[in-house]
Amino acid sequence: QVRLQQWGAGLLRPSETLSLTCAVYGGSFSGYYWSWIRQPPGKGLEWIGEINPGGNTNYNPSLKSRVTISVDPSKNHFSLKLNSVTAADTALYYCSIRSIISNTVDFWGQGTLVTVSS
């Protein structure tokens, strides 16, 4: 069974860079997009972006200028960097795996609460 374990800093000051990493256990890179999704407190889900098996990335147009998603296939890890954060970036961040075939988000990490505050 696939399991995602994520980690990263939970408290940032405005203008700093958010950095999260996700390890994928029990699964492979093939057939899936490795994605990041966030959820502000009490609000809905927002897709941040993803990386596909070929290493190509797709980003949410509203965040594209600040986001970088990368992968280390040798470790089955993928990472998120979001620069120049503001209070509006405060959210629960999930790493996830989306099926290329069905487009469903089949697996989720446990979530990391990132708070941006001065």
Added chain:
Amino acid sequence: QSVLTQSPSVSGAPGQRVTISCTGTSSNIGAGYDVHWYKQLPGTAPKLLLYGNNNRPSGVPDRFSASKSGTSASLAITGLQVEDEADYFCQSYDSSLSVVFGGGTKLTVL
């Protein structure tokens, strides 16, 4: 502001039927992309509830069903139970190569 629009809340008594709507545009739901539904309990990650418009993963009861028409989709829950109380999200894909979600609907079982 979510790309897909859902009503913020819906409620019903045990045993009743409720529906949750999800409205998109011609670049996502209206473009023919499938709509999927997720259930989120407090403090947990969302979990896939229905996929490909009306397919249920193993373990999901047939009280849950979905449909799609034009630029909208809906989730129906019949025989409402207390354990159905949760947040429900719709998800689709967009021609801009983006995954899109609804803002979520909070279901309260009275």
